[in-house]
Amino acid sequence: MLALEEAGQPYVKAHHRARLGQQINRSSKSIEFKHMNISAVLAEIGEPIIRGYRPMANYQAAILDAIERRLTTQSPLWVPSVSGQLAEPAMPFLEPAPPLQPPRERPAILERFVAKFDAGARDFRNRQLGKAGEEMVFHFERQRLLDENRPDLARKVRWVAEEDGDGAGYDILSFDRDGGERLVEVKTTRGNQTTPFFLTRNEHALSEERTDAFKLMRLYAFARDPRMFELTPPLGEAVRLSTHTYQARFS
Structure with missing residues (x-):
């Protein structure tokens, strides 16, 4: 979802929660709350978070281990592109x-x-x-x-x-x-x-x-x-x- 969001591609969070719920047998509300926990941890280390999943800090310590495995075993989702020329970009x-x-x-x-x-x-x-x-x-x-x-x-x-x-x-x-x-x-x-x-x-x-x-x-x-x-x-x-x-x- 984060990769799609940063690429400007549309997606539906509810569809993702439904697919995930079928795999792990958890309710949509429970999955939504867990994503908010993930957002809270990512915000602590300056990583982007998914819009709509505002940080919710009361998480279990086990989530830190899971996030650490994800961050240390997979490459970053996004790398900035540099034009090499002074082309006119959008203004911040x-x-x-x-x-x-x-x-x-x-x-x-x-x-x-x-x-x-x-x-x-x-x-x-x-x-x-x-x-x-x-x-x-x-x-x-x-x-x-x-x-x-x-x-x-x-x-x-x-x-x-x-x-x-x-x-x-x-x-x-x-x-x-x-x-x-x-x-x-x-x-x-x-x-x-x-x-x-x-x-x-x-x-x-x-x-x-x-x-x-x-x-x-x-x-x-x-x-x-x-x-x-x-x-x-x-x-x-x-x-x-x-x-x-x-x-x-x-x-």
Whole structure:
């Protein structure tokens, strides 16, 4: 169902539940509830969920084992396509950033599961996903300036990470309507609005040095309905920052 949904193909959930019910001798309501349990676990690790099956968290621990087997033995259902050219894609929907929530404790078994399928680490390693997100934001920034009657600035927008490589601390050089620089770092995920992400030391340092210009664009739900929000420094007021790795040296 998820593969069909992400491919834009129609399907009927009730038909799927009926076929599954014949195989496992469970009621449609029971199967619907179990799918909602699956959604709750997938949301914890930043994986897309099936629309209409909202997360229901009161699940049994056995479901974690089943989901872990599925994720470790089968390849991902969706891989983003990158055009290789700067063709005009659909523009993502820009919305307000989510509010910072109080920290919450997870059961130990769920904490282990989330750590194993670290959404931030997965998205950080997925260069194809990151490149696709950067390309989308590059076009978004150009179109925004065109809509603001600044075609002169739109022509100056640069995809720095693609043209010069990583290391600048941002991906897109853009501008505001008055010509001020916007140093846009793009973070992309297939997951939901609050899926964690990685911020490099270089990116964090730039956000503190160029508080006037640094912008972090968080692009999410990239597989089917891309949406994004913008974070501005100080980032520690918008997200909870924590040290994730350590460098080991001999001198």
